[in-house]
Amino acid sequence: KTYNFSAGPGVMPEEVITTIKQEFENNERSHMSIVEISHRSKKFQNIIISAEQKLRQLMQIPDDYAVVFLQGGGSMQFEMMPLNFATQHQNIAVLDSGNFSKKAEEAARQIGKNTTILASTKDQHYQKLPTLPSNFDASAFDYLHIVTNSTIEGAAFHQANLPQTSGRLIADMSSNILAEPYNVSDFDAIFAGGQKNLGPAGVTVAIIKKSWLAEQDLTGVGPMMRYQNHIDKQSMYNTSPVFSVYALDLVLSWVIEQGGVAEMHRQNLEKSGKLYAYLDQSDFYTAPVEKTARSLTNIVFTTGNLERDKAIAQQAEAAGLFNLAGHRSVGGFRASLYNAQPAAAVDALIAFLQKVEQNA
Numbered sequence: 118k119t120y121n122f123s124a125g126p127g128v129m130p131e132e133v134i135t136t137i138k139q140e141f142e143n144n145e146r147s148h149m150s151i152v153e154i155s156h157r158s159k160k161f162q163n164i165i166i167s168a169e170q171k172l173r174q175l176m177q178i179p180d181d182y183a184v185v186f187l188q189g190g191g192s193m194q195f196e197m198m199p200l201n202f203a204t205q206h207q208n209i210a211v212l213d214s215g216n217f218s219k220k221a222e223e224a225a226r227q228i229g230k231n232t233t234i235l236a237s238t239k240d241q242h243y244q245k246l247p248t249l250p251s252n253f254d255a256s257a258f259d260y261l262h263i264v265t266n267s268t269i270e271g272a273a274f275h276q277a278n279l280p281q282t283s284g285r286l287i288a289d290m291s292s293n294i295l296a297e298p299y300n301v302s303d304f305d306a307i308f309a310g311g312q313k314n315l316g317p318a319g320v321t322v323a324i325i326k327k328s329w330l331a332e333q334d335l336t337g338v339g340p341m342m343r344y345q346n347h348i349d350k351q352s353m354y355n356t357s358p359v360f361s362v363y364a365l366d367l368v369l370s371w372v373i374e375q376g377g378v379a380e381m382h383r384q385n386l387e388k389s390g391k392l393y394a395y396l397d398q399s400d401f402y403t404a405p406v407e408k409t410a411r412s413l414t415n416i417v418f419t420t421g422n423l424e425r426d427k428a429i430a431q432q433a434e435a436a437g438l439f440n441l442a443g444h445r446s447v448g449g450f451r452a453s454l455y456n457a458q459p460a461a462a463v464d465a466l467i468a469f470l471q472k473v474e475q476n477a
């Protein structure tokens with residue numbers, strides 16, 4: 118048995134992979150599988166409608182929010198969000214909790230918006246969360262941008278420690294959407310690339326407060342970059358990423374069958390809790406992220422010696438444990454425990470880490 122701890126694209130539910138295989142096998146002769154027919158076909162229309170309904174059900178998305186399925190990944194949202202929403206003050210505020218908040222800030226700046234990093238925990242290697250300054254004047258900004266889960270550094274704003282702002286709030290939930298509950302109405306827009314907790318790469322979900330979008334003056338914004346065009350055409354303004362939406366719909370069904378976000382959260386607390394508990398009692402490994410800010414999906418740790426970490430991650434492959442090396446920018450280890458990661462993977466990982474520790 119092997120386990121894959123990749124941070125993204127990440128492991129998909131086994132049942133979903135089986136269904137995908139069947140889809141291709143069943144349509145081998147007819148050449149009418151989901152990737153070979155029109156996105157306007159009844160078959161695909163039903164899928165995209167059902168995917169939206171399931172996501173609405175799972176996240177309890179209120180009716181005054183639109184849901185759209187786009188391409189371009191989280192990175193395109195770094196531009197699309199400011200283009201659509203930083204229109205009045207041309208100014209966005211950012212809480213810098215890791216590499217992806219910085220990337221969003223840079224992208225907004227490069228398309229001509231003003232940006233202000235209100236607080237950053239870069240100097241603490243992002244092992245803590247930045248806090249909103251008490252003198253933050255939300256009225257000077259179009260919105261505040263946060264990343265709910267820093268995929269690389271492993272710190273997360275859980276629902277209980279979200280920054281409290283009187284202004285608009287946009288969240289990048291790419292690496293923990295559906296892994297833990299958030300109140301959608303606490304945000305004015307949310308986005309997430311698909312390839313971690315939602316399915317394969319190629320589809321990006323955006324959840325948009327319609328009344329806020331309606332206030333925007335979008336002069337000069339091209340048609341593909343306008344959320345309204347995608348909303349008006351039910352995510353089919355242009356050809357949909359049909360395979361990714363198809364697989365996303367299967368993943369959403371799977372999450373519902375498991376018991377929804379509450380059950381995923383319970384399992385993720387259990388899986389990550391077990392791993393953190395082991396790391397915390399160990400004299401050999403350290404999980405450096407502050408306890409209240411710890412990610413449930415990307416568990417970052419180290420032996421304190423990056424060369425040794427690299428060698429251990431390599432050794433893990435022989436034990437059937439893949440993709441445990443931390444991001445190239447930080448080194449160490451990163452075990453990604455997305456929804457589809459079975460609890461047995463965590464047990465196998467702890468057993469391996471224990472053995473290494475004993476032999477050290």
Ligand code: PLP
Binds near residue numbers: 191192217290310
């Ligand atoms: N935001 C977060 C939190 C991510 O983890 C990633 C990718 O890993 C991105 C944004 C960028 O997403 P993409 O590669 O889909 O553009």
